[in-house]
Amino acid sequence: MGEQILIVQFEDVLSIENNQMVQHFAQLTRTLKIEGVKDIVTAMSNFSIMYDPLLISFEQLKEKLAQIELTEIHGTKKKSRVVHIPVVFDEQHGPDLAELAKITGYSVQEIIKMITSKTYYVYMLGFIAGLPYMGDIDERIIVPRKSNPTAKVPKGTVAIANRMTSIYTVESPGGWHLVGWTPMNIFDVTQNPPNFIGAGDYVKYEPISSEDAYKWSKQVRKERNQLWNI
Structure with missing residues (x-):
């Protein structure tokens, strides 16, 4: 202190x-x-x-x-919102999916279904500006951080490690398992507030195709991602 x-x-x-x-x-x-x-x-x-x-x-x-x-x-808590995040789950955007399948014994499609079937609570933002720490991951796919971190994780990458999932808000090194990518810009310093996701929110991943993701990104980039927020 x-x-x-x-x-x-x-x-x-x-x-x-x-x-x-x-x-x-x-x-x-x-x-x-x-x-x-x-x-x-x-x-x-x-x-x-x-x-x-x-x-x-x-x-x-x-x-x-x-x-x-x-x-x-201990009184009445504020009503939490649910933020829907479009995510592409494939080998290009989720390069660690195949390795996770080997580690857990589940197929890639089963892992994707486990990830997308849950709604995640945002515990906090930290480490990198606006990076959300969310949980809890399905216990069947809880895995530790990678022993060899990835040197450059692209902005928008969705990742999991231990009980948590997160979305990289900027390109950076990272030791989490990379499972997908979102075109949504969840941290924008030109906006007030810059964080699209806040502590206490809930997040639901919505699987979309790579083609739709790039179309979506181009169409709503200037609209502060409001189409996926309810």
């Missing part, structure tokens, strides 16, 4: 219920509009408050947080 950061820690477990409490408490803190608080960033089981010590002290900030009643933290 640094001089300008206060961390509010919840139970150190990975669960939707615990994370929803984190999101809810963070939102209640935002509504206080505390002078000196510069930003609030949520994580899996905690959230961090960045503040200006010249405007508010650590003890004063703790007193402000104490105004939030325990009943409020």
Whole structure:
């Protein structure tokens, strides 16, 4: 805990219920509009408050947080939205699908069906700007990160590792298993907010063909991807 950061820690477990409490408490803190608080960033089981010590002290900030009643933290949570993400699942865009089939013993088509049959909860954004950590993957295809990371993972790549799935928001190295690609731009610095997906949302992958993906990308790139959001 640094001089300008206060961390509010919840139970150190990975669960939707615990994370929803984190999101809810963070939102209640935002509504206080505390002078000196510069930003609030949520994580899996905690959230961090960045503040200006010249405007508010650590003890004063703790007193402000104490105004939030325990009943409020456990109270009604905001209604989550479901964001539908179009994804191409094939060998070109999902180069690790064949290897996953060997590891798990399931066919590529069975793996794709397992991935697309679930709706994933967004636990947090992090690592790379706007990169969502979502879960939980079907337990039959839970695999650890790759021992040899991929040097360049294209922007928009859908990947899985351990209990999580994610979408790479920029080209970068990565150790997750690459299973597909989306034409949707889920992080755009020209937009406010830049994140199309937020912590607390739910995400559903919708399989589409490669041809449709490129047509879709060209048609709606300027429309902020709204066609797939409900």
